[in-house]
Amino acid sequence: MALLDDVKSELAAIDNELPAARKAQATSMIRFGGGLRLVQRQIIVQAQFDSLDAAQWLQNAIRDLYGHEATMTQVSRPTPSGAVVQRYVIQVDRGGAALALQTGLLDRRKHLVLGLPAEIINGNIAQVKAAWRGAFLAHGALSDPGKASFLEVTCPCNEAALALAGAARRLGITAKPRQLRSSERITLKDPDAIERMLILMGAPHSAREWTGKRSDGEARGKANRLANFDDANMRRSAKAAAEASEKVRRAFEILGDDIPDNLKAAGQLRLDHGDASLEELGRLADPPITKDAIAGRIRRLLQLADKTEKARAQKATQDKPQSSTQAAAEPDAQPAE
Incomplete structure (x- = not known):
């Protein structure tokens, strides 16, 4: 007013x-x-x-x-x-x-x-x-x-x-x-x-004042929108990193020591730096690699864990009927008194 x-x-x-x-x-x-x-x-x-x-x-x-x-x-x-x-x-x-x-x-x-x-x-x-x-x-x-x-x-x-x-x-x-x-x-x-x-x-003086204040308000609004956008991106990135860390931890439990060194190193970086971006993980690698390379290694680690877990489950399924048949045949194999 x-x-x-x-x-x-x-x-x-x-x-x-x-x-x-x-x-x-x-x-x-x-x-x-x-x-x-x-x-x-x-x-x-x-x-x-x-x-x-x-x-x-x-x-x-x-x-x-x-x-x-x-x-x-x-x-x-x-x-x-x-x-x-x-x-x-x-x-x-x-x-x-x-x-x-x-x-x-x-x-x-x-x-x-x-x-x-x-x-x-x-x-x-x-x-x-x-x-x-x-x-x-x-x-x-x-x-x-x-x-x-x-x-x-x-x-x-x-x-x-x-x-x-x-x-x-x-x-x-x-x-x-x-x-x-x-x-x-x-x-x-x-x-x-x-x-x-x-x-x-x-009213040229008021026109300049109105335009200046309007521009300042628009700049502040844009800055707030960018800040909110950045916050949302950070929250999404943090959530994705936490989910990836949990998957890597599970992959380590499944594979144990049977992990290729390059995949193990990439997974360990993800566990050690849970909040870091893929680009940051790539820079932390020794020697440094690109974010696409670190993402690919982590992806292959998880795929290897999934493949190993499925193979174990399939083997367990195949072994279970054979054990049951042997158990049922054992009483017939005993000599009659």
Whole structure:
């Protein structure tokens, strides 16, 4: 949230814009911050902001550009989490209809303009940038570094979202309207597009900070994923080494002293260095050999043990019936008394 506040403070501090761009920003802030209300047949202009700097900018712009006095009211509102947030409401009671006509939010026939006035959408690039700046100051959000990237503006209606999407296209950026929880939103998700939009709106310092923190977060995430991957590999390697050591120990018990020297040496290395990798075992051999060679010798040792054990079992199976037949024939061989 602190970074979002910094972005809005940087945008609200811009004071070198021409009157046409300042008017486009003021109109956009009114449209996306609230709009027009009809109270007892009187049009009231009202807009709400979460940034004090943004609210003060609009209050000054309404006075300097259009000659109307606007009041600012601070409102405290609880959030679902129990926290209390501050909101700043800018309102023009007297002269609201005149201001609406001046900003273009009412057309000449006094019909409400639901999106943005055509003179802004079709205006120069400075006006288009200012319209996006005003919309973001009114109801914009920016993702925290390290989380899924997004820049988003909540729109009062579908027409306003379409107008903002058209303005983004004129800036060379694709922004798609979407509906979320019964509200219309315009969203950017590509990090490069977000950085570019922040710069175009007039917040280059915040853009660099956001990009830097996002890159740091991605680097930390990648490092954590690699560390977890390495840990998993180490656990698998340790498990495989322990299983191999147990098989070698069993092979030694089966074969006894009847083991070729090269296979015995390889097996003994596995027993003596239970946590070592095959490559490390190869380096420990005398003379050193490759990991494929040490793996092959251990494999032949285990195969020899399996072959020997099967041969013994087969021999035992063949000898067992012969012994039983001899035992059954022995009483018949005794002389009768």
